[in-house]
Amino acid sequence: MDDLGINPFLALGLILFCLLLSAFFSSAETAMSAASKARMLALEGAGDHRAGIVSRLLDTRERLIGAMLVGNNIVNVGVSAFATTLFVAVLGAEGVLWATAVMSVLLIVFAEVLPKTVAIARPEQMALVYARPVSWAVALFGPVLVGVEAVVRLALRLFGLRIDENQNVLTGAEELRGTVDLMHKEGSFEKLDRDMVGGILDLKDLTVSDIMVHRTKMVTIDVGDPSDKVVRDVLAAPYTRIPLWRDNQDNIIGVLHGKDLLRALAAAGGDTTKIDPESLALPAWFVPESTSLQEQLKAFLRRKTHFALVVDEYGVVMGLVTLEDILEEIVGDIRDEHDVHVSGVRPQADGSVNVDGSVPVRDLNRAMDWRLPDEEATTIAGLVIHEARSIPEAGQTFTFHGFRFQVVRKQRNRITVLKITPLERKA
8 A cells, every 4th residue: 555655544444435425325225215205295294304305305216316326336436446456556466356355245245235224124214314415416416317317218218118207106096005005914904994095095996887786776666656655665665865767767857865755754644645756856966977986976075965876978877876885985885774785795614705796896805805806897797707708607617817716606698606716725
């Protein structure tokens, strides 16, 4: 070292400083990448200015990571070249091997593994500590990063990839869903809580046609029936709001509320002949089947009503949807003492599950904690028909999505009962 005119303590101090600087860039990159933006926003709202800096840095994540990588590489290359020169001056040609071995150990252990391990253990706390120094580094390497980003984007275009500025790989909803799933696997989030969060996130992706009561299962009343029969039918129905129709079931003229009928019956002294059900009916509200659940929920709250009829593009009634149906997508099945509830999901001792064909895929997934796709079909029977590309016969078996589906019972063109066996569990 004396041959180079460098004080040995100064040289060691310079190497140590570069190692600390490299450790800073490595840990800052890890901490910033793992920090929760939601947590930063909450801290910023509580008055922590450092959290605001971190949030702004995360908004330009590509530039942030680029600055950390550029700084880390400059320091590592520089300290390695300096150390090699020193070792060669002291040990001769063998100094190259010694410099490579020593600096590799120092850089890997103290400048990469150790600082990243500390940062990943406490990402939010470390991100707050590094907020201002990292913002200075991003500003310092700004001109360099502009050129680096241009080269990276050009190289990606050659492979057919285009990345917009500040584009995130995952949306906020997907990041939240992934976090909740991870917390559930770790045991800090119950299944019910996970399903509720997932239900809220799914509202904008689902339409009323996905959860509506199909017209074949609707309870309706012919307004042309004698008034005493109408009263008996309303009292016998398990619902308080019942559509009224005239001439044919597609001609819905209103919705009769059970309480309105009881009030009229009491006012008439129990004489059903004095009651006109049509005059008691409320106007029917029709909504398109393509309406998202998020928009329908807002519409229910805005109109202060709980009941809507679903129609297709031709105005034909396809079913009905209620506020309770939407809430059940969030909190799960809501039962009261008057519900006629048939789950249609019957687990068997051998690990298989007998399922009615009309059971919605989403309900089956919730009940059994499965991940069957529900994009192409609403019911489990519809899923089998979609995958089979035909209407299967009783006894036929299909395997897809990690499950074996056996058609147990069929009526005409409808699959009424299926036996589903998870292949992993059977194995």
